Amino acid sequence: MVDFKYAPRLDIGFIDREHQKAFDDANALKGLLESALEASKPVAADIENLLQTLLSDTINHFALEEKQMREYQFPALDIHRKEHQRVLKWMEKEHRRWQLDQSVETIVHLQHYAGEQFPAWLLNHIVTMDTAMASYLRSHGGDAL
């Protein structure tokens, strides 16, 4: 289980807040997928909504990070943006998988994505690329973001 409490704070308000929300949403998604397996109540629409929220929040979050990196002329912008694009494509693929097929196999697959793969990616991304970005932004006058 990957927990947000192990993620370092980057001390840039909107980034830390949105990272927390992404962890919370992935965790809530994992919970909904568990309920879907138990078939105790219909949750397909809730899963779809949460997948949409996670996707649109991630698109907005990446765009905001990229805007700051551009504004402050962060040297590693291209590498960072490519990683964002790769992860967005991956997220879109998982979303589409759910829309096409809501079988037990898909639910188990998405549980792994929401419960392990995505949070592990996010934690690693925060510790590496986002940390480098945030320290650059802070030392170039971006501490009021």
Ligand SMILES: [Fe+2]
């Ligand atoms: Fe990032």
